[in-house]
Amino acid sequence: xxxRQTPLTCSGHTRPVVDLAFSEITPYGYFMIxxxxxxxxxxxxGETGDWIGTFLGHKGxxxxxxxxxxxxxxxxxxxxxxxxxxxxxxxDEVVSFTHKHIVKTVHFTGDSTKLLxxxxxxxxxxxxxxxxxxxxxxxxxxxSGVRKAVWCNNDAQILSVADxxxxxxxxxxxxEEVKSLDLPVSVSGAEYQAEGxxxxxxxxxxxxxxxxLSLELVKSFDAPARINTxxxxxxxxxxxxxxxxxxxxxxDYASGDELESYKGHFGPVHCVRFSPDGELYASGSEDGxxxxxxxxxxxxxxxxxxxxxxELNSESVESSAAASQDVKA
Amino acid sequence: MAGVLEENxxxxxxxxxxxxxxxxxxxxxxRTEDPPDGANAALGGAEEPGRVVLMVRDGGCxxxxxxxxxxRPRLSCSFPRPVPILRLPRGPGGxxxxxxxxxxxxxxxxxxxxxxxxADSARADExxxxxxxxxxxxxxxxxxxxxxxxxxxxxxxxxxxxxxxCADVPFSSxxxxxxxxxxGKQPAALxxxxxxxxxxxxxxxxxxAVG
Numbered sequence: 001x002x003x004r005q006t007p008l009t010c011s012g013h014t015r016p017v018v019d020l021a022f023s024e025i026t027p028y029g030y031f032m033i034x035x036x037x038x039x040x041x042x043x044x045x046g047e048t049g050d051w052i053g054t055f056l057g058h059k060g061x062x063x064x065x066x067x068x069x070x071x072x073x074x075x076x077x078x079x080x081x082x083x084x085x086x087x088x089x090x091x092d093e094v095v096s097f098t099h100k101h102i103v104k105t106v107h108f109t110g111d112s113t114k115l116l117x118x119x120x121x122x123x124x125x126x127x128x129x130x131x132x133x134x135x136x137x138x139x140x141x142x143x144s145g146v147r148k149a150v151w152c153n154n155d156a157q158i159l160s161v162a163d164x165x166x167x168x169x170x171x172x173x174x175x176e177e178v179k180s181l182d183l184p185v186s187v188s189g190a191e192y193q194a195e196g197x198x199x200x201x202x203x204x205x206x207x208x209x210x211x212x213l214s215l216e217l218v219k220s221f222d223a224p225a226r227i228n229t230x231x232x233x234x235x236x237x238x239x240x241x242x243x244x245x246x247x248x249x250x251x252d253y254a255s256g257d258e259l260e261s262y263k264g265h266f267g268p269v270h271c272v273r274f275s276p277d278g279e280l281y282a283s284g285s286e287d288g289x290x291x292x293x294x295x296x297x298x299x300x301x302x303x304x305x306x307x308x309x310x311e312l313n314s315e316s317v318e319s320s321a322a323a324s325q326d327v328k329a
Numbered sequence: 330m331a332g333v334l335e336e337n338x339x340x341x342x343x344x345x346x347x348x349x350x351x352x353x354x355x356x357x358x359x360r361t362e363d364p365p366d367g368a369n370a371a372l373g374g375a376e377e378p379g380r381v382v383l384m385v386r387d388g389g390c391x392x393x394x395x396x397x398x399x400x401r402p403r404l405s406c407s408f409p410r411p412v413p414i415l416r417l418p419r420g421p422g423g424x425x426x427x428x429x430x431x432x433x434x435x436x437x438x439x440x441x442x443x444x445x446x447x448a449d450s451a452r453a454d455e456x457x458x459x460x461x462x463x464x465x466x467x468x469x470x471x472x473x474x475x476x477x478x479x480x481x482x483x484x485x486x487x488x489x490x491x492x493x494x495c496a497d498v499p500f501s502s503x504x505x506x507x508x509x510x511x512x513g514k515q516p517a518a519l520x521x522x523x524x525x526x527x528x529x530x531x532x533x534x535x536x537x538a539v540g
Contacts, residue, residue, distance in 0.1 A: 028433040038523060039523070053426025053428075056425050089434055090434070090438055091427035
């Protein structure tokens with residue numbers, strides 16, 4: 001069923017957006033960081049899409065980006081073989097960790113004391129953010145480049161997804177592999193949800209949900225097109241996904257039925273994530289833009305205002321024009 | 330600076346816009362500056378730069394029979410037409426952003442490692458001296474390369490020969506002369522450094538400097 005919705009379009013990147021992440025809700029709202037092949041990740045206000053700043057310093061495409069829970073630190077993984085940690089308040093680089101190959105994924109622990117990195121050299125590394133010069137702990141085992149790695153189980157374990165078609169669970173203390181899951185094809189996208197310990201994987205046209213700690217399949221369903229990314233709503237009611245047909249899809253989690261779909265992007269969708277309050281979801285695309293979509297279309301939230309027909313007479317033109325003064329970028 | 334736009338069509342941002350409907354639009358002054366790297370032309374491809382907030386004066390549901398004429402459509406229903414809203418970064422004047430006057434910055438910003446021990450500040454001075462030397466060497470190198478023949482490799486396997494002239498301070502643009510492009514020869518051109526993958530400068534017959 002195709003509905004109409006006005007997304008907020010966040011422009012500014014000059015190349016495809018390949019990753020995005022939200023912070024948790026902070027006293028200043030919540031924030032979003034976007035990774036782009038132009039090498040300039042951006043920080044935006046999550047509710048409105050307002051640009052806050054650009055992290056300057058990488059010399060190659062940025063493949064992964066993340067924020068710590070209170071959005072005071074950001075981390076990015078780039079093709080210049082470095083993972084950088086940034087001060088998300090001032091935009092300055094805090095530390096840069098050099099690797100031996102392209103870095104693809106970064107993730108903070110809940111207390112922001114450690115940074116997990118993974119990339120094309122197939123090794124996961126844990127860096128101590130309180131002691132930058134210390135050598136990282138390494139977890140080896142993957143036979144191909146790592147696409148995504150996250151802390152799970154309250155930072156006691158680590159989940160990694162790699163191009164060798166496996167998902168592996170590791171113990172963060174002993175650095176040993178605990179469990180492994182073999183998949184038929186390469187995974188295109190992965191999302192980890194701490195609440196409920198759910199791992200969302202996309203491959204081909206399938207969106208699959210696994211228990212993150214047992215790596216058992218919970219459920220899966222298919223989409224109308226090849227899917228690159230999916231995100232599960234925090235209340236586990238719906239799933240949004242995007243892929244090669246440029247559309248955003250919303251599915252009912254329980255039944256797998258397609259609820260809504262939206263056109264808007266001018267290129268394949270590479271990443272989609274729900275906001276921490278579940279009221280909107282952000283998508284990043286090959287067209288270089290991010291779009292913010294409402295979960296409940298028509299609700300008043302952020303810059304979206306619910307206008308009923310009877311309100312829309314002479315006075316409303318002036319009031320909506322006045323309201324739009326805030327809509328400067 | 331506000332760039333006021335004039336459009337005579339309302340498009341749905343989802344691409345399924347009703348083409349050809351002429352609806353008068355009340356435009357709102359918004360900033361239309363380029364994103365920080367000045368690459369306004371490359372914004373997302375299909376998005377017109379500078380098309381920001383458009384407010385529809387009469388959000389009528391125009392029927393197809395009225396779309397041919399230029400007159401304002403009759404208001405048969407009064408739903409507001411959804412319009413696209415573009416969230417742009419601030420222009421070049423803002424630099425990298427992270428506004429120091431924002432409430433969040435004032436509350437959370439802490440200067441890194443200020444007032445550290447004597448040893449640290451000595452190391453910082455040494456750092457600075459080394460950086461200055463390296464920077465000077467780099468700049469002298471660029472000066473020495475000026476005027477020499479070079480070959481630039483860009484995306485999509487494009488190679489172009491030119492004479493390297495100079496680069497700007499942040500090395501975001503490279504100035505060249507006699508650029509041989511597939512479309513012809515440009516006497517002078519400015520290449521975006523982010524578009525260049527590698528460039529090779531001929532030093533002498535037997536040597537080459539690769540950048």
